[in-house]
Amino acid sequence: MHSLRWKITLNFLTLLFLTLLGAYLYLHQAILKALGLPWLPPFRAGLLAARLEGQLLAVMLLVLIIMGIGTFILARGIITPLTALLPLTRRIAAGDLEQRVEIQSDDEVGLLSHHLNIMVETLRNNFREIADERNKMKAILASMTDGLVAVDQVGRVIMLNPAAEKMFGKKGAEVEHKYLLEVIRNHEIDAMVKEILASGLPLENEVRLFPTTSQLFRIYGTPITSEQGRIIGAVLTIRDITDIRRLEQMRTEFVANVSHELRTPLTSIRGFVETLLEGAHKDPEVSRRFLGIINHEAQRLQQLIEDLLYLSRLESQPQRQDSGGSNLVATLDRVLTTVNKLARDKGVVLEKEIPAGIPELAISEGYLNQVLLNLIDNGIKYTPNGGRVTIRAARLGELVQVEVADTGIGIPPESLPRVFERFYRVDKARSREMGGTGLGLAIVKHIVETHGGSISVTSRPGQGSHFFFTLPIAAEERRRNNYQEEPGI
Structure with missing residues (x-):
């Protein structure tokens, strides 16, 4: 900035010097002409013009001083506003975009200040937009x-x-x-x-x-x-994509299992029908036995289809909490009545150990009946003559735990993690012989979990199995208990 000031001053003084020199030569010539003398260079004019030249030089010196002062004032008027811009431009370069130039005139410096303010405002808006976009991108990446x-x-x-x-x-x-x-x-x-x-x-x-x-x-x-x-x-x-591939594999296995489970009874039915058509129907004893097998396979096929449809409906439903409640003891008594003949025929004893005061459960009676029936029926089928199936219950805070224990053949340790899978059987031949579809425990698991509960199993081969499931207490029962527990009640 100082160099600019001196350049302006030097250029102005140079111009002034040349102007004064020209004026001096012009006046010198005019004086000689007025005296009727021929033109002479200034240094040879002699005494004829010495006095006039002295006066002229004095006037020129005075003019030079006045012009110098004017030049200084003019340079200061240009340089001072520009000098005032320097700290501002330094702060802007350092990133402070809140600074603004105070406009003090309407000349070119004022116009420069105005445009500088516009530039700073534009930069600030651009940086804000960039910061907003960066924050949006961070939020997108984080989500x-x-x-x-x-x-x-x-x-x-x-x-x-x-x-x-x-x-x-x-x-x-x-x-x-x-x-x-x-x-x-x-x-x-x-x-x-x-x-x-x-x-x-x-x-x-x-x-x-x-x-x-x-x-x-x-x-x-x-x-x-x-x-x-x-x-x-x-x-x-x-x-x-681990879970996606696992689901795809499960779907493939499910389709293969369904195809196999459907094909097995159909193949059996078709084989016996063809045998009857080829002449076996002429023997009444053979016909009766074959028709009995066909009827059994048809019933198994029907049960399989019904279980598949039932499981499909369960899986399509979101988690639910029934507004009403089911009485565990009453539902269990009805289930025991249903399976009593099967247990008696197999020589299996059914025992019930339910303490008084078990609250109602947050599940419909139909679903609770299905859970108990599948677990107890399963225990009877895999318990030999002289064994027993015991049903116990206990309250665990806001939950009720139900246990179905048998003294049957048990489950190998390697099969325990898979017993709730669809179509999984520990002993496939024995399961089919007993009429199982391989979907009972999968249905139980879905019913319990969609009602906010959980299910597990412990077992030792040859010592029986213990199935445990928990279900929440009914909402009305919880409200009643909370009311009774309040101080002063």
Whole structure:
């Protein structure tokens, strides 16, 4: 700024000097002409014009002083407002966009100040928009359940979203500017990123990120390009598809199991019908026996279809809490009456150990009947002659736990985690012989869980099994208990 001030002053003084020099020469010539003398250079004019020249020089010196003062004032009027802008521009350059220039004139400096204020306001609005967009992007990335990893053009990590941090157990700040292979340690993904950066084409792959687990991930990779079309990085989206693949496998197994379970009785029915048609019907004894088998298989087929439909309805229903309640003792008595003949025929003793005061349960009577019937019927079928099936109940806070214990053949330890799966049987031949569809325990599990309860089993081969399920107490029963427990009641 000081150099600008001196440049303006120097240029003005130079112009003034040249002007005064020209004026001096002009006046010198005019004086000689007025005296009737020929033109002479100033240094040879002699005494003829010495006095006049002295006066002229005095006047010129006075004019020079006045012009110098004017030049200083003019330069100060231009430089001072510009000097006042310097601290402001420094603060703006440092990022302080709240500063504004005070406009004190309508000249070019005032116009410059006005446009500088407009520029600062525009910059502030642009930075605010950028900050808003950055916050939106952070919120979007934080809400993603899929992991997201961004790398630069040489494969160094530049960003991880929270889901990716959770997957790899590392914070984004810890892995920034590290090569992807150092972070993920998976050569398939590293090769995939290199191919994306080299070809500029999106890729998709399914990999196991961690060799010690069975988790399966689907990786979507896309290149990042600049405005000029140059590849400057890549983005990977990582989705855990373990559950999806497990569900697909379960669906495939379910279809295969249903097909097998339907085909088995149909094959049996068809075989006996063909035998009868080929002439076996002429023997009444054979006909009666074959028709009995056909009837049994048809009933099993009907029961299988009904169980499938029932299970399908259960699975399509959301979790529910019945507004009413069911009396456990009354429902259990009806179930025991239903299975009493089956137990008597097998020589199995049914025992009931239900303490007084068991509250009503938050489940409809029909569903509770289905749960008890399936568990008790299951216990009778797998308990040999002379054994027993015992039903117990106890209150556990806001829940009631029911136990159905038998002294039957038991369940091997390796089969315990799967007994509630659809169509799973510990002994398939024995189960079919007893008329089971393989869906009873799956139905029980769905009923209990959709009513806010849980179910489990413990067993030892040769010593019997113990099935436990819990259900919440009915809402009306809870309100009544809370009222009675209030102080002063």
